[in-house]
Amino acid sequence: MPHQEHLPQAGRQLAHRGRLSGAKARFAALIGAWFFFLFLAAGAALAQPAPELHAEAVRGTGWDDTAPPAEGWAPVSLPDSWATRWPDFDGVVWYRLTWDQPAPVGEAGLLLHYLNMAGEVSLNGVPISRDDSLVEPLTRGWNTPRYWLLAPPLLKAGTNTLLVRVSGLFAYQAGLGPVSLGTPAAIQTEFERERVVRRDLQVLGLAVSAAVSAFFAALWVLRRREAAYGWFALMSVLWLLFGYNQIATSPWPFASNHSWQAMNTSLLLVFDVSYIIFALRFCQRRMPRLEAVALLVAAAGVLDLWIASGPALTVHRAIWTLVGGLTVIAVNGISIIHALRHRDSPMRSLAPFMAVSALTAGHDLLVFTQVIDSNIYYTTMSSYVLLLGMALTQAARFVQSLKRIENFNNELIEEVNAAKAELATTLAQQHSLELAHARIGERVNLVSDLHDGLGGMLIGSIATLERRPEDLSAPQLLAMLKSLRDDLRLIIDATGHSDGALAFGELLVPLRHRISQLLDANGIDCRWQVSGVDTLELSPSHSLELLRFLQEALTNVLKHSASRRVDVAVRRADGELQLSVRDDGRGFAVDAVNKADGAGLRSLRARARRLGAELQLDSRPGDTHVALRMPLATVA
Structure with missing residues (x-):
């Protein structure tokens, strides 16, 4: 009965295979559970809150301090501007930030959003950053975010100390901005966002201003009767020079930041004059008295800024900056009202973009007067919005001209036929007169x-x-x-x-x-x-x-x-x-x-x-x- 003996053997093989499959399944479930718990642990680690930073500040004794004073430290909250705590103080302020780093110590990201005006940074006694000039002329690092990837042994378990030396001038919101500590990926993302807002968009705005000013200057050279183009090119150049303040890292060619700010505010006043005249010319209007008054006010402001010196310059600069900013808002507002009241006004195409300019100018004035607790200025970044409006206006004019060119043949034929008829009539009259004269x-x-x-x-x-x-x-x-x-x-x-x-x-x-x-x-x-x-x-x-x-x-x-x-x-x-x-x-x-x-x-x-x-x-x-x-x- 060979066949009957074989059947029990096949059953035993099937049972053996079933036991093997069950063992593999149990082993795979065990491995999966292990990876799942690792994932949860990693997620818990990633979700672990960043260490809490404790900030203190103390005023230095001189511009050449190399170490902070041992006493006098006071708790502060970041961002910090020392003008309210130590009015009229120009010099060095030390900031000490401490936190507890749990073990095990891994990599961490550290972001210093800004410091104003120049400074140096050290972690646990080890220098990690230093600006070129910590005395006048100070390095203008106020709009530069700084990022570090911290790792052992620089970062240690337990208490870590970040020491920041800030050299600044109280008139320009001297102090220390927010400081972020966390996982490298999160802090890197935050740094990229800060760099885009504080540097990249500023550079983009200035680059667009330079390109558009060159374009409209060339357009004005080719069409001198279009005076608005020339004034727009001039005001774009002035705005480019004024906006360079957002990315400049040195007050060169001046010996101090006071002179730099006097120059910068002077550029704002001259820009106001060109902006007023541009708006008038763009509406095909002239107001000699208003233009003369604006020019006289700007000249008085520039003269006053360069006569004032020392602490007095701070007040004068604040006054003339307010005058310049309010003038920009007034020109934008009046232009928008003119566009709304006159349907045929060419300003209608620019009105939406001038509204954006007015809003950003208002925001920046509130930041300048410290009504808004920030040091981010949006006017330079939004400057290319107005340039975009001019470009769209020119594009609309180009489209109209193109349509006229498309209909040019028909118009030309009609005009030629009319001219031929008129010429025939004139020639007939002239022929009659010539015959009469000949007789x-x-x-x-x-x-x-x-x-x-x-x-x-x-x-x-x-x-x-x-x-x-x-x-x-x-x-x-x-x-x-x-x-x-x-x-x-x-x-x-x-x-x-x-x-x-x-x-x-x-x-x-x-x-x-x-x-x-x-x-x-x-x-x-x-x-x-x-x-x-x-x-x-x-x-x-x-x-x-x-x-x-x-x-x-x-x-x-x-x-x-x-x-x-x-x-x-x-x-x-x-x-x-x-x-x-x-x-x-x-x-x-x-x-x-x-x-x-x-x-x-x-x-x-x-x-x-x-x-x-x-x-x-x-x-x-x-x-x-x-x-x-x-x-x-x-x-x-």
Whole structure:
């Protein structure tokens, strides 16, 4: 029965395995319970309350003390400012903190939130920290949290003593801040939080101020008419210098902290002036009287701060700091009210950020006056909130400009079409005026030609008829009429409809013949000298102008000179055409004629101007000379 014998053996194996599994389970439960109790013990250790610190303080005897006095210790609570306990005391105060460290001794974290102004720290007689300068100029360690990781043998079981030597000035809230002792992790976390508030946010605010001030300064340089940008850049620089007080660790370049604080408060007053002007310019307003008063007050404050010295500076600094802080709050408040009362005010975009600035300024004034028991100032940290507001305002303006650019094409097309319509109307009006002026000019020229040509011939003919009408025969009268006809033909030829170009000499011949006959008929001996013009070809208009010039000059001789002889010269020489008419008549006063030209002289001047020629007039009794010099290069 092998199968029947095997069944009991399998049962025994199963039972054995069950006993092994139960043993393992019991062993695992025992291990788990052991770890659980360890966890509870560790939790109890972690949850163990930090040792209680007992703080005492005693005033030192001098700036160079190396050890505290043996007597005079008094209990204090931290944070401590000794200005209330020892008024007007500048010097050294020793703080002694003791606690009982239970055994076993492990690592512990120690955090000193701040000490004001400089100091050194030792634990159980062993120095663990010392500032660079414990006498004036004191190290400015008032806003620097300090953290130490304590471990045996520095930290011992039983009573431990932390000795802190503080060198400070009562005017600046000298004393010792809170001290925290506990597990390294908890104290490290608290230290990181303190460092963020006291250092990192301050540095961030100053860095943002520097960047934004540079940006707005560049923006103002590119757009000088945006005065608000320039004032904002200036006030940002001033605030950067003022806020540097929060992170400065030395009063350099000054020899004392009093001088440093005088400089710092002076910067606040100058900042107030720039802040006032910025707010006005941002609202596109000017208030010269208010601006002048603010400048005078700031100047008086700066002068007063630098004149005051020693203990008096404390009071003066407090007064002017209050003036500066209240001015900032007033500017913010008035700007907010202006934004609420005027919907179109550009200050509306900055009002929320200025409200934050006003709140932080109010908080810091309460801290400064010790109404609030703290030494943390938030104004510098919140400065970049206002800068953020300016950046958002600029971004909004940029978006508006971008929208305008997007619609620029449509606006441009509309404006171009409107301009084209207006230009077309203007050009049509101008064309009409030009046509009218051209017609008037043509009529004036025609009248001038008729006056100088036909007018002269008619005057000569009338003069001949008046002198001896009975001696004129029919052929002579016919000759006069033909002369008038020829003169009219000369006007027609000048219109440009002549069959071919004629040399100036050929055009001069008929005029010379007619004029000579006319002058001879009136008892005037006319002598001509003509040279170099036989091959000179000119445009019909120039030829007519020259002939009319001669005709008018000789007509004036006939009408006004009462002369007996006239010499006419027409010559081409040295690249110019020269015309000369000289008579021996009564002459005239050239200066008087220049002031009140007659029609004939005006005609001569006009023709000379149109020809681009030079006209010369010389006259005295017995010798009158009219000359024209025309460069031929201008008519080629």
